[in-house]
Amino acid sequence: MALQILVDADACPVKDEIYRVAWRHEVAVKVVSNSRLRVPEHPLIERVVVSDGFDAADDWIAEAANAQSVVITADILLADRALKAGASVLGPNGKPFTMASIGPAIATRAIMADLRAGGDQIGGPPPFTKADRSQFLQALDSALVRLKRG
Numbered sequence: 001m002a003l004q005i006l007v008d009a010d011a012c013p014v015k016d017e018i019y020r021v022a023w024r025h026e027v028a029v030k031v032v033s034n035s036r037l038r039v040p041e042h043p044l045i046e047r048v049v050v051s052d053g054f055d056a057a058d059d060w061i062a063e064a065a066n067a068q069s070v071v072i073t074a075d076i077l078l079a080d081r082a083l084k085a086g087a088s089v090l091g092p093n094g095k096p097f098t099m100a101s102i103g104p105a106i107a108t109r110a111i112m113a114d115l116r117a118g119g120d121q122i123g124g125p126p127p128f129t130k131a132d133r134s135q136f137l138q139a140l141d142s143a144l145v146r147l148k149r150g
Helices: 015-025 056-064 076-084 099-117 130-149
Strands: 004-008 028-033 045-049 069-072 088-090
Touching (some): 004 056, 015 028, 015 130, 028 056, 056 076, 069 130, 076 099, 088 130
Parallel strands (some): 004 028, 028 045, 069 088
């Protein structure tokens, strides 16, 4: 089984960084989205366009994820599914999702959804920064090195 990077691409702010790291490590990238996105013409990069059905991209990624995958997503429920499939999972800010961290993340997500449903005005995620981008590059590089070593 070859290493692969699976990208939940519709709102991913680090696609260019993913391509650079993938090329350096010679790892295939599958860019999964509900609509056609521009991706570089390169043998390691594959565009996967799924239906616009609810969670279609998440379902595709969860099915394709395995112990040789690094999944890039900000979606906590997809992160949980990918972890259960054995994948390494990173948020676009470089923070890893782990079996230890996913439970509290899902609980927090549920609390925030309840607050929003109750009409509470709560802010979204903090703005994406250069530090987030840098942390992501390091985290993806480390994850690929770890998987290559087995």
